[in-house]
Amino acid sequence: MPAPLEEGETRSPGHHIELVDDNPSPKHEGETSPGLRNSKGWDGKLRVPPKNAVLANPEALSDPEYSDDEHIVPGEEVAADEDLLDGEPLDTDEIMCTHSRIQSINALQLKRFTKVARICLRQNLIQDIEGLSGVAGTLEDLDLYDNLISHISRAGLADLTGLTCLDLSFNKIKHIKHINHLQNLKDLFFVSNKISKIEGLEGLTKLRNLELGSNRIRELENLSPLTALEELWVAKNKVTELHGLGGLANLRLLSIQSNRIRDLSPLRDVPQLEELYISHNALESLTGLEQNTKLRVLDVSNNKVASLAGLGPLADLEELWASYNLVSDMADVERELADKKKLTTVYFEGNPLQLRSPALYRNKVRLTLPQVHQIDATFVKTS
Numbered sequence: 001m002p003a004p005l006e007e008g009e010t011r012s013p014g015h016h017i018e019l020v021d022d023n024p025s026p027k028h029e030g031e032t033s034p035g036l037r038n039s040k041g042w043d044g045k046l047r048v049p050p051k052n053a054v055l056a057n058p059e060a061l062s063d064p065e066y067s068d069d070e071h072i073v074p075g076e077e078v079a080a081d082e083d084l085l086d087g088e089p090l091d092t093d094e095i096m097c098t099h100s101r102i103q104s105i106n107a108l109q110l111k112r113f114t115k116v117a118r119i120c121l122r123q124n125l126i127q128d129i130e131g132l133s134g135v136a137g138t139l140e141d142l143d144l145y146d147n148l149i150s151h152i153s154r155a156g157l158a159d160l161t162g163l164t165c166l167d168l169s170f171n172k173i174k175h176i177k178h179i180n181h182l183q184n185l186k187d188l189f190f191v192s193n194k195i196s197k198i199e200g201l202e203g204l205t206k207l208r209n210l211e212l213g214s215n216r217i218r219e220l221e222n223l224s225p226l227t228a229l230e231e232l233w234v235a236k237n238k239v240t241e242l243h244g245l246g247g248l249a250n251l252r253l254l255s256i257q258s259n260r261i262r263d264l265s266p267l268r269d270v271p272q273l274e275e276l277y278i279s280h281n282a283l284e285s286l287t288g289l290e291q292n293t294k295l296r297v298l299d300v301s302n303n304k305v306a307s308l309a310g311l312g313p314l315a316d317l318e319e320l321w322a323s324y325n326l327v328s329d330m331a332d333v334e335r336e337l338a339d340k341k342k343l344t345t346v347y348f349e350g351n352p353l354q355l356r357s358p359a360l361y362r363n364k365v366r367l368t369l370p371q372v373h374q375i376d377a378t379f380v381k382t383s
């Protein structure tokens with residue numbers, strides 16, 4: 001490797017040119033090269049007048065046999081990826097190496113770490129899942145968030161049967177496969193990939209949390225084998241119907257914002273649901289929720305709901321987020337919510353009932369729902 005450049009020196013292919021400034025400008029404290037940067041930083045242009053440039057190897061211009069290869073100054077060899085972890089004790093239980101331009105897991109020589117339980121290689125340049133069999137006996141948490149992985153090979157995760165958490169979010173994966181043997185998984189993340197179909201999850205009977213947000217999924221399918229599933233996150237997809245949740249007897253949280261849902265009635269298949277986040281859809285009505293009597297948190301913001309009818313049976317409701325809908329009647333609010341003794345938070349901002357009389361709006365809600373402690377972002381004073 002060529003020697004590092006000194007201040008005022010540059011290098012171009014085939015010639016060694018030393019630039020000398022005969023009249024250097026004075027330096028200010030903390031400034032290494034005054035005049036070499038504009039207001040936005042280095043712009044790639046030299047600030048030394050061309051007349052001051054001195055050619056250190058003029059023979060290069062006249063000798064056709066001159067070769068730069070013969071005049072390279074020996075430099076220090078760039079360390080391989082495994083040297084990134086040289087400072088880690090071999091008995092560490094956690095390896096964190098983020099944003100380090102790692103391209104190969106194999107090159108890290110992870111097998112030398114005999115007790116590692118968590119490996120986090122976020123924000124690197126990894127394309128293939130490999131080189132992990134040597135830590136299979138202890139590894140429980142693998143985080144490969146924000147890399148360049150496009151597929152899950154059969155061999156890549158084959159030996160990692162002890163994994164309880166796997167994060168492959170923000171990659172380029174199109175198909176969920178070769179993970180159904182990971183029967184100890186409890187948390188699985190595939191956020192922001194290119195997945196169009198929910199598949200390959202059979203056997204994951206201990207899975208509690210599945211995140212599939214920001215993909216290309218159109219249908220909730222093949223979920224019934226996930227009998228322990230408690231949380232399902234599928235926001236920012238292209239789902240049009242809530243069918244496919246039957247059999248998920250432990251599902252308590254469903255996050256399905258920014259999809260294309262119109263009908264809530266299929267949620268009768270998950271009557272134990274406690275939290276539903278379904279903002280930014282195509283809802284015009286809340287009817288269909290009557291059997292979801294265990295709901296504590298309901299977010300229906302940014303839809304086209306004109307009435308709160310359907311919320312009457314939800315006696316355990318604690319939070320209702322209904323901003324930016326078409327609710328206009330305070331009598332409707334009173335009819336559906338006044339008896340909800342556990343209700344502490346309501347959001348109605350952006351509805352006609354707020355826009356019509358913004359100065360009186362909060363006071364009207366407070367009088368209608370005296371049990372509430374928070375109206376939109378404002379806490380209600382209590383005596």
